[in-house]
Amino acid sequence: MWQLFHKLGSPKWFFGIANRLMPWLLLGGVALLFAGLIWGLAFAPQDYLQGNSYRIIFIHVPSAFLAQSVYIMMAVAAAVTLVWRMKLADVFVKSVAPVGAVLTFLALFTGAVWGKPTWGTWWIWDARLTSMLILLFLYFGVIALGAAISDEKSSARAVAVLVLVGVVNIPIIKYSVEWWNTLHQPATFKLTEKPSMPAEMWVPLLLSVLGLYLIFGWFACLRMQTEILIRERRTRWVKELVLAGRS
Amino acid sequence: MTSDTRAGWRPVTESVGSVRAMKALFLRDLKTAFRQRQDLLNPLLFFIMVVTLFPLGVSPEVSFLQQAGSGILWVAALLSVLLSLDHLFRHDYDDGTLEQLVLQPQPLFLLVLAKVAAHWVLTGLPLVLLAPILGIMVHLDGNSIGVLCLTLLIGTPVLSLIGAIGAALTLGLRSAGVLLSLLIIPLYIPVLIFGTGTVAAAGEGAPVSGYVALMGAFLVLAVTLAPFASAAALRISLSNA
Amino acid sequence: MAFDSLAAFIAMEGHGPYVWTCYGVFVLLLGGLVYWSLRQRRQVIAAQRRELSRATASGMAASQNAPAASFTRVKVSQD
Numbered sequence: 001m002w003q004l005f006h007k008l009g010s011p012k013w014f015f016g017i018a019n020r021l022m023p024w025l026l027l028g029g030v031a032l033l034f035a036g037l038i039w040g041l042a043f044a045p046q047d048y049l050q051g052n053s054y055r056i057i058f059i060h061v062p063s064a065f066l067a068q069s070v071y072i073m074m075a076v077a078a079a080v081t082l083v084w085r086m087k088l089a090d091v092f093v094k095s096v097a098p099v100g101a102v103l104t105f106l107a108l109f110t111g112a113v114w115g116k117p118t119w120g121t122w123w124i125w126d127a128r129l130t131s132m133l134i135l136l137f138l139y140f141g142v143i144a145l146g147a148a149i150s151d152e153k154s155s156a157r158a159v160a161v162l163v164l165v166g167v168v169n170i171p172i173i174k175y176s177v178e179w180w181n182t183l184h185q186p187a188t189f190k191l192t193e194k195p196s197m198p199a200e201m202w203v204p205l206l207l208s209v210l211g212l213y214l215i216f217g218w219f220a221c222l223r224m225q226t227e228i229l230i231r232e233r234r235t236r237w238v239k240e241l242v243l244a245g246r247s
Numbered sequence: 248m249t250s251d252t253r254a255g256w257r258p259v260t261e262s263v264g265s266v267r268a269m270k271a272l273f274l275r276d277l278k279t280a281f282r283q284r285q286d287l288l289n290p291l292l293f294f295i296m297v298v299t300l301f302p303l304g305v306s307p308e309v310s311f312l313q314q315a316g317s318g319i320l321w322v323a324a325l326l327s328v329l330l331s332l333d334h335l336f337r338h339d340y341d342d343g344t345l346e347q348l349v350l351q352p353q354p355l356f357l358l359v360l361a362k363v364a365a366h367w368v369l370t371g372l373p374l375v376l377l378a379p380i381l382g383i384m385v386h387l388d389g390n391s392i393g394v395l396c397l398t399l400l401i402g403t404p405v406l407s408l409i410g411a412i413g414a415a416l417t418l419g420l421r422s423a424g425v426l427l428s429l430l431i432i433p434l435y436i437p438v439l440i441f442g443t444g445t446v447a448a449a450g451e452g453a454p455v456s457g458y459v460a461l462m463g464a465f466l467v468l469a470v471t472l473a474p475f476a477s478a479a480a481l482r483i484s485l486s487n488a
Numbered sequence: 489m490a491f492d493s494l495a496a497f498i499a500m501e502g503h504g505p506y507v508w509t510c511y512g513v514f515v516l517l518l519g520g521l522v523y524w525s526l527r528q529r530r531q532v533i534a535a536q537r538r539e540l541s542r543a544t545a546s547g548m549a550a551s552q553n554a555p556a557a558s559f560t561r562v563k564v565s566q567d
Contacts, residue, residue, distance in 0.1 A: 037511070042497060052500035055507050059514045082479075102521055110510045117506050137433040144429055148420050157483045158416050162430060165412055165476050169434050172465075176437035180444060215518070219525065226529040233536050242536045 009086045011228045012237050018221035025218040033211030039204035047201075053117040056110050058205055062212040064107035064128075067135060070100035070216065074142070075167035078160035088224075090156035091231070093163060094146050095223035099216065101139035108132050127181035131174045138166045152231065268353045269361035276365035279338070286334060290327040290370050291377060297323035298381050309386050316385030317395050317446035324374045324399060325406060325435055331370045332410040332431070333424050335362065336481070340418050349485055356474035359481065363404075363411045363474070371403030387446075394449035398442040401462045405438050408473040415480035438465060 040058035047054035074096060080089035111129050112122050123129070145162055149155035232238045263271075280287055301319045302312060312319075339345040339362075348358050378399055382392035413431040417423040445458040491497040500507050 041507075041511070042491065051503055053503040053506055055500070055503075056510045059510060063514070099521065102517055106514055106517055109513055113506050113510050117503055134433050134436055137429075141430040141433065144426055145416060148417070148422070148426055154483050154486055158480060161412070161476055161480050161483065162416060165434065168472065169437070172437045173433070176440045180440040219521065222525050222529065226525070226532055229529070229532050229536065233539075238536070239540055242533055243540060 009084075009088055011088060011091070011232050012235075014088055015225055015228055015241075018225055022218055022221045025214050025221065029211050029214030029216075029218060031211070032207050033215060036204045036206070036208030036211055040201075040208065044200050044204055045198065050118055053114060056114040057201075058208050060107060060110040060114060061205060062209045063103045063110060064132065065209055066212050066216055067100060067104040067107050067132070070096060070103065071135065071138070071163075071167065071170070074100065074163050078163040078167075081156055081160040082164070087156075087231075090160065091224050091227045092220065093142075093156075093159055095227045096220050097139060097142045097146065099219045099223070101136060101143065103216075104132060104136040104139055108136065125181065127174075127178045130181070131177045134173050134177070135170070138170075142166070263353070265353045265357050268351065269357055272348075272358055272361040273365045276362055277368065280365070280369050287369055287373075290331040291373050293330055294323050294327040294374055294377065295381065297326060298385070302385070312385040313387065313450075316382065316387045317391060317450075318443045319385060320378055320381055320395060321399070321402075321439055321442045321446075324378070324403065325439060327374060328370060328403060328406040328410060329428055329431060329435075331366070332407075332414045332427060335366050335411055335414045336418055340484075345418075345481065346485055349482060355478040355481065359411060359415075359477045360470070360474045363407050363477070366411070367404050367407040371399075371407055374403060375399045388450070391446055391450050394455055395446045397459060398445045398462060401459065401466050402438050402442045405462075405465050405469045406435060408469040408477075409434050409438075411477040412473055412480055415477045415484055418481070418484040438462075441465070 037058055041055055044055070046052055074093050077089040077092045080086050081093065108129065111126075111132065115124055115126075115129075116122050142159060142163055146155055146159045149158055229238060229242070233242075298319055301315070305311065305315070336345060339348070349355055351358065375396055378396050379392050382395055387395065410427075410431050413427045413434075416430065417427045420426060441458060441462050445455050445462065448458060449455050498504055498508075
């Protein structure tokens with residue numbers, strides 16, 4: 001158990017594992033995402049209420065889902081950084097934060113474009129959209145703080161504290177935004193909640209969520225490898241790797 | 248550690264308990280702040296000026312101001328607290344006092360709590376006292392002004408406590424001010440929502456005790472958790488220097 | 489197939505622009521992220537290779553008359 005834990009902390013070990021995993025992650029991710037999206041776009045039945053505009057759901061929900069779970073993953077990694085000082089955990093937080101921000105932006109953008117045909121306006125201060133916007137701000141904060149501190153160790157720990165403070169706040173923010181939303185406007189049409197979704201709709205949705213998860217895994221591996229190459233450039237194995245011209 | 252060094256060390260910790268240390272730090276912060284009065288005045292002036300901008304920039308109509316007044320006051324208060332946060336640890340950081348504080352035998356989070364309390368007394372409390380005057384200027388009715396002051400009274404300590412985390416994280420960085428706002432504003436949103444929401448409820452004649460209790464819960468949560476995060480952040484920032 | 493023709497598929501009964509904008513931006517942003525990440529990695533490797541070759545070259549020169557200190561600035565990436 002502890003040996004595995006030590007290994008997990010070793011950048012060199014991770015680099016090798018990531019090399020082996022990445023082709024599968026990319027292949028599986030792209031295949032699942034394509035299957036889900038094509039199914040959703042062309043074959044899934046029309047929604048009786050929203051017509052064809054609901055087909056945005058097949059990218060909106062996966063993006064929103066990933067955006068939130070990436071932050072949770074970052075929070076777990078941040079806790080590991082603070083408790084065990086594991087370098088790899090911080091590498092994860094730093095490399096994954098921009099990916100999370102892009103996914104959050106995508107969720108917001110698709111939500112806004114979806115809003116135009118369903119609500120008749122680009123932007124509604126809907127509880128979900130608003131809390132997504134705040135999540136985007138949290139991501140920006142994490143990226144900005146990480147970039148502002150040049151010392152690697154204190155940057156890692158400062159970012160970890162910020163991510164953890166953010167994750168404690170996320171439920172509070174979500175709750176208060178929902179409360180605020182009901183205060184300001186009577187229950188609007190909910191974007192994603194359906195009484196019951198037929199299988200032709202939720203199966204492609206599930207496929208694209210899984211696909212995007214795998215693609216996120218690929219992104220994480222790739223960007224972590226880059227970060228490791230930068231941080232470990234003084235070590236023998238990275239020098240050998242770079243000179244060998246592999247990867 | 249051998250027993251004799253311990254014996255020489257012990258009386259110091261026992262003579263200055265945590266509570267006494269907190270009190271001393273609190274009073275010291277107040278004293279040093281009163282030596283630079285202008286620094287105390289600036290956030291208040293900022294508060295008044297921001298509130299003035301809204302009637303000028305949007306509309307001086309009574310109906311608009313009545314509706315938006317509590318929000319304007321809350322946003323202005325939030326921004327002036329944000330502006331003053333940079334001073335919270337800055338002076339102590341520059342002259343090395345902060346490193347001494349970290350080395351004290353008393354738990355750091357308690358000392359942080361004392362510093363934040365002093366910060367609130369110097370910035371948050373004056374804002375609360377000033378709010379009724381500005382509330383009259385934006386045509387809030389008496390009941391709303393009372394509730395507004397109550398929410399500010401509960402809310403501004405939360406702002407100071409959360410802000411201290413950001414101030415500690417950005418200590419010693421180049422563009423600390425802007426970065427601090429970037430990190431902290433998202434975390435301020437719940438306080439803002441409930442602060443203005445409570446006043447809005449009061450304006451509609453709804454009972455506000457539930458909302459006030461919820462804001463109290465925020466305060467309790469912030470008092471118990473935020474000092475730990477600030478203390479951790481301070482340690483990190485100081486190890487950076 | 490939920491659509492009769494390709495034209496109907498593109499038009500999506502008037503919702504086409506919204507749906508296709510979303511999918512377009514989705515592909516564009518993820519593609520951009522892929523490009524950016526790959527380029528960053530290539531640049532890092534190239535920069536390190538240059539540094540290493542310079543280091544080995546100067547290392548050989550240094551072995552002949554080793555200076556006590558060198559003034560070569562070490563390039564540190566800010567990433």
